[in-house]
Amino acid sequence: MLSAVVVLLFPGETSAFAQRNAQEPKSTPMRRLPPGTNSVCWHTILVTPKPGVPKIHFYDKLNPVWWLQNADDPVPPDWYRPDDKHRITKWRFRNPFHNFDHYVIGVADKKFYRSGRYPEQNSNPNGGWDFEMARRKLVLLPFVSYERSWCTFYFGWREHGAFGMSLRFHRKTTTDSSQLESEGGNDASDKPSSLTQHGLDEAD
16 A cells, blocks of 8 residues: 555656646746847956057066056157146156056056956946956956946956056036027036046046
């Protein structure tokens, strides 16, 4: 009697309690969408140094004076304050700690891996929060950013390996266009938007 009950409950290898109803819909396995679609998956890319990166020696990274310099653009370009006799000095203070951010604590002169939903970029193109992780051998270099119409924020190692941080607030000025037409005014205060910047914003 007991053996007959066991045979009825366990006919073969599948339990009677685990048997699927014939009318029950079959489950569909989750399919991951490729990168570039609306549902971007976490993926990893290999980042190589940009063309034209100067050769950086080990002893350069030990020199605090070199940290303050700009090995990529040591001379200001022609468009930067052409009539200012102090343009070279101001150019050096424009991006302080350039070498330090790019080549001392940064890995802009090295190959490394970067993982995230948008590892090729510096922020989420759809806005909002974004988190990426770079890896140089055993060293992990995180990056977090937040992008909205009123604010831009990022902190960490960016898409080319340089460290940077920035916090910028965008402020729009609304003006009645009909009032401008009647007054015929168009001065500097009529600009559509202005930018207030805080913190350190390293420009490449």
